[in-house]
Amino acid sequence: MLNIDNLTRFELNKRSFEEVLFPTVITKEFFGKEKEHIKGFDSQVYWVTKAGESLLEKPLVLRPTSETAMYPMFALWIRSHADLPLKIYQFVNVYRYETKQTRSFIRVREIHFFEAHTCHENYDSAEKQITEYFEIIKSLTRKLCLPYIATKRPDWDKFPGAFYSIGFDVLMPTGKTLQIASVHQYKENFSMVYNIKYENIAGEHKYVHQTTFGMSERLIGAIISIHKDERGLILPPEIAPTQLVIVPIFVKELEAKEVLKVANEIKQELEVNRFRVKLDDRKEITPGNKFYYWERRGVPLRIEIGPNEVKAKTISFVKRTGKSRIVCPKEELIEKAKILFSQLQNEIYDRAKNFLKNNIKTLRSLKNLKKLGIYRVFWCGKRICALELENKLGMNVLGLELDSHEKEEKCITCNEPSNTVIYLAKTY
Numbered sequence: 008m009l010n011i012d013n014l015t016r017f018e019l020n021k022r023s024f025e026e027v028l029f030p031t032v033i034t035k036e037f038f039g040k041e042k043e044h045i046k047g048f049d050s051q052v053y054w055v056t057k058a059g060e061s062l063l064e065k066p067l068v069l070r071p072t073s074e075t076a077m078y079p080m081f082a083l084w085i086r087s088h089a090d091l092p093l094k095i096y097q098f099v100n101v102y103r104y105e106t107k108q109t110r111s112f113i114r115v116r117e118i119h120f121f122e123a124h125t126c127h128e129n130y131d132s133a134e135k136q137i138t139e140y141f142e143i144i145k146s147l148t149r150k151l152c153l154p155y156i157a158t159k160r161p162d163w164d165k166f167p168g169a170f171y172s173i174g175f176d177v178l179m180p181t182g183k184t185l186q187i188a189s190v191h192q193y194k195e196n197f198s199m200v201y202n203i204k205y206e207n208i209a210g211e212h213k214y215v216h217q218t219t220f221g222m223s224e225r226l227i228g229a230i231i232s233i234h235k236d237e238r239g240l241i242l243p244p245e246i247a248p249t250q251l252v253i254v255p256i257f258v259k260e261l262e263a264k265e266v267l268k269v270a271n272e273i274k275q276e277l278e279v280n281r282f283r284v285k286l287d288d289r290k291e292i293t294p295g296n297k298f299y300y301w302e303r304r305g306v307p308l309r310i311e312i313g314p315n316e317v318k319a320k321t322i323s324f325v326k327r328t329g330k331s332r333i334v335c336p337k338e339e340l341i342e343k344a345k346i347l348f349s350q351l352q353n354e355i356y357d358r359a360k361n362f363l364k365n366n367i368k369t370l371r372s373l374k375n376l377k378k379l380g381i382y383r384v385f386w387c388g389k390r391i392c393a394l395e396l397e398n399k400l401g402m403n404v405l406g407l408e409l410d411s412h413e414k415e416e417k418c419i420t421c422n423e424p425s426n427t428v429i430y431l432a433k434t435y
């Protein structure tokens with residue numbers, strides 16, 4: 008998770024965001040200000056009501072998200088247009104009382120959460136921020152090898168208090184989708200409630216426009232489910248806690264000293280070049296069992312060093328996605344490792360991308376349904392038609408296609424003309 012957090016940090020910092028840490032608890036007064044927001048989270052929040060044996064005079068909320076902790080401060084920080092845009096983010100744990108059955112990394116009550124919050128002078132500037140979020144998500148998910156579809160959530164399913172919400176969903180091997188990120192345009196919905204104003208060049212006081220972007224440990228849930236084979240996990244190199252494992256191989260004790268010496272040299276060279284590497288020199292375990300041990304844990308590359316490699320001054324690599332040895336001269340170690348990482352990255356990304364692509368079907372009739380994967384459907388815009396469709400398919404509406412260029416067709420439910428496409432799937 009920390010490796011994912013660091014990749015996220017890298018993307019945000021290079022786009023002038025600043026990292027912050029806000030308190031875990033929020034006063035009832037601040038939390039209750041935005042009515043839609045509190046309604047949306049009402050049944051999910053934990054309350055701190057006691058200190059020791061005494062009841063608190065003012066109960067506190069464990070944050071389910073941090074708008075209501077941050078925005079009273081934004082109102083103090085922002086004075087003029089020179090203070091804008093304000094771009095901050097934090098990694099914190101948030102708490103949501105989940106009534107459905109919990110599931111590791113996917114449905115939990117204490118969530119490792121990433122949230123970015125921005126304030127802008129006007130709607131257009133906030134819209135540009137939404138575009139920037141798309142760039143960040145694209146770059147990040149490419150490194151995590153997670154292809155996704157992005158849709159605009161229907162109005163009845165947007166974030167509480169948002170003007171609109173966009174969800175990013177991946178397709179899991181079970182045929183269900185999992186939301187891994189969301190971005191929200193708030194317009195002035197929160198700034199009007201929390202009185203976040205700035206003075207423009209003309210000296211007028213205006214409300215700021217706001218956006219947010221959120222992700223969570225669900226990213227790990229997606230990576231573990233999507234990148235695997237019969238031997239176990241396959242971790243994308245960018246986030247693997249161990250990127251390379253070196254397994255020394257020798258038969259006679261005489262060979263051991265020389266093999267281990269070279270193995271240590273290789274480890275050092277990799278570390279100097281900022282690779283995360285382990286040398287598995289355990290004596291009680293055979294090389295074969297070591298292969299199996301590290302494969303199951305998803306380590307992307309294995310290096311085997313035996314007397315032959317020592318003598319020939321070569322390195323033998325085995326990629327987690329293949330079985331054959333790839334041999335190169337020892338001095339090409341770093342260069343070759345980078346090439347193999349990039350190959351593996353592309354292999355598992357392409358595999359997931361094909362799986363996603365092959366499982367999105369445009370649906371024009373409700374006959375002979377397989378009820379798996381993701382359906383694209385023409386829809387007239389009426390909620391009742393969407394609900395009927397959800398019932399018939401046993402699926403949920405993910406959202407509206409973002410750039411629909413197709414010519415007009417008919418709503419699959421009521422036959423009225425439609426040029427809006429919605430996506431449906433079974434969801435986690």
Ligand SMILES: [Zn+2]
Pocket residue numbers: 386387388389392418419420421422423
């Ligand atoms: Zn309809």
